[in-house]
Amino acid sequence: xxxxxxxxxxxxxxxxxxxxxxxxxxxxxxxxxxxxxxxxxxxxxxxxxxxxxxxxxxxxxxxxxxxxxxxxxxxxxxxxxxxxxxxxxxxxxxxxxxxxxxxxxxxxxxxxxxxxxxxxxxxxxxxxxxxxxxxxxxxxxxxxxxxxxxxxxxxxxxxxxxxxxxxxxxxxxxxxxxxxxx
Amino acid sequence: xxxxxxxxxxxxxxxxxxxxxxxxxxxxxxxxxxxxxxxxxxxxxxxxxxxxxxxxxxxxxxxxxxxxxxxxxxxxxxxxxxxxxxxxxxxxxxxxxxxxxxxxxxxxxxxxxxxxxxxxxxxxxxxxxxxxxxxxxxxxxxxxxxxxxxxxxxxxxxxxxxxxxxxxxxxxxxxxxxxxxxxxxxxxxxxxxxxxxxxxxxxxxxxxxxxxxxxxxxxxxxxxxxxxxxxxxxxxxxxxxxxxxxxxxxxx
Numbered sequence: 001x002x003x004x005x006x007x008x009x010x011x012x013x014x015x016x017x018x019x020x021x022x023x024x025x026x027x028x029x030x031x032x033x034x035x036x037x038x039x040x041x042x043x044x045x046x047x048x049x050x051x052x053x054x055x056x057x058x059x060x061x062x063x064x065x066x067x068x069x070x071x072x073x074x075x076x077x078x079x080x081x082x083x084x085x086x087x088x089x090x091x092x093x094x095x096x097x098x099x100x101x102x103x104x105x106x107x108x109x110x111x112x113x114x115x116x117x118x119x120x121x122x123x124x125x126x127x128x129x130x131x132x133x134x135x136x137x138x139x140x141x142x143x144x145x146x147x148x149x150x151x152x153x154x155x156x157x158x159x160x161x162x163x164x165x166x167x168x169x170x171x172x173x174x175x176x177x178x179x180x181x182x
Numbered sequence: 183x184x185x186x187x188x189x190x191x192x193x194x195x196x197x198x199x200x201x202x203x204x205x206x207x208x209x210x211x212x213x214x215x216x217x218x219x220x221x222x223x224x225x226x227x228x229x230x231x232x233x234x235x236x237x238x239x240x241x242x243x244x245x246x247x248x249x250x251x252x253x254x255x256x257x258x259x260x261x262x263x264x265x266x267x268x269x270x271x272x273x274x275x276x277x278x279x280x281x282x283x284x285x286x287x288x289x290x291x292x293x294x295x296x297x298x299x300x301x302x303x304x305x306x307x308x309x310x311x312x313x314x315x316x317x318x319x320x321x322x323x324x325x326x327x328x329x330x331x332x333x334x335x336x337x338x339x340x341x342x343x344x345x346x347x348x349x350x351x352x353x354x355x356x357x358x359x360x361x362x363x364x365x366x367x368x369x370x371x372x373x374x375x376x377x378x379x380x381x382x383x384x385x386x387x388x389x390x391x392x393x394x395x396x397x398x399x400x401x402x403x404x405x406x407x408x409x410x411x412x413x414x415x416x417x418x419x420x421x422x423x424x425x426x427x428x429x430x431x432x433x434x
Binding site: 005026027028029030032033036037039040041044147150151152154155158 | 218219220221223224227231311314315317318321322325329
């Protein structure tokens with residue numbers, strides 16, 4: 001029996017003026033639990049104002065290479081399907097190892113294949129290395145209230161050792177204490 | 183500040199700090215052992231937060247009497263600690279840990295809310311600062327109480343057993359320490375009776391919604407914070423061993 005809980009993709013927004021960015025994933029029993037663990041794992045020290053979680057299986061992803069090879073792995077959508085809202089995420093750089101895709105906007109489409117076409121025609125300001133399309137109904141968001149933001153994200157601002165480069169300052173090298181007596 | 187007020191305030195700040203540091207030590211035992219990686223990280227976060235809160239309370243005491251927080255934490259004997267017994271109980275299983283966290287987070291959130299109105303500004307400010315984190319802690323532990331209580335037969339049984347065991351211990355959080363009445367009268371601290379009424383109402387509602395029954399017989403209810411279970415001695419032995427072995431800790 002597979003006892004692993006479902007996987008959720010986590011998107012973090014650093015400031016109100018920045019897009020939500022994929023930062024990684026968590027395992028969790030349900031959406032509320034996923035948001036709680038995402039806060040613990042991804043926003044304890046880093047700056048954040050909002051988190052979204054999405055069941056990993058609800059993400060339709062396709063890479064530039066797959067598009068060039070004509071192997072788009074999206075399921076067929078029956079012709080009678082009514083359009084729904086999709087969130088569009090796009091990867092435009094190989095430089096940052098920790099960030100995969102950024103939120104760019106929403107499209108209305110009858111299925112992921114149509115959503116992809118819409119996205120390709122609308123979001124043309126940069127080359128897409130990968131697209132993620134997520135039905136809007138599957139996106140679960142952290143509480144945007146002032147009180148929730150204060151409780152979930154504000155304490156991070158007061159935490160020490162926010163960045164990896166600070167870790168070296170926790171202690172001092174043993175050579176400095178050579179000869180120190182117990 | 184009148185000397186008797188100062189003395190009582192020092193005692194209360196010590197009790198607040200000791201609660202945090204002892205719970206942090208217990209929760210830290212989960213690091214590397216929690217049911218999933220995400221919750222392992224969560225417990226490490228809770229532990230660090232509680233330690234941060236302890237540091238704030240010990241700091242307020244230090245401003246009053248100059249006591250060094252490290253000396254208080256690492257060089258006092260068990261009989262000198264003023265934490266509630268609930269917090270020193272062994273971590274038990276996940277249900278035991280999460281239920282204790284819920285009962286304590288709820289108490290702390292409600293107490294801090296009221297303590298923000300303290301007429302002693304450093305305490306009022308500290309309460310506001312700590313409350314932000316406690317609200318998130320409470321959401322986390324409450325989510326677990328719901329899920330375990332309404333989860334499987336086994337998770338429900340384990341959580342109910344934890345509740346039966348802890349309910350009496352939890353009542354100690356609302357027993358005033360010697361001199362506390364004076365601090366309440368001076369407007370420095372919230373009245374614990376009022377906090378307890380809110381705690382009981384909220385806890386009862388949440389626990390019942392999670393399918394649990396409040397114990398008819400609350401069992402052992404500790405009162406005096408200078409008394410402890412045997413478990414505090416072994417906890418301190420581990421927590422204090424390094425500092426006592428090498429107080430300077432210059433080479434590591």
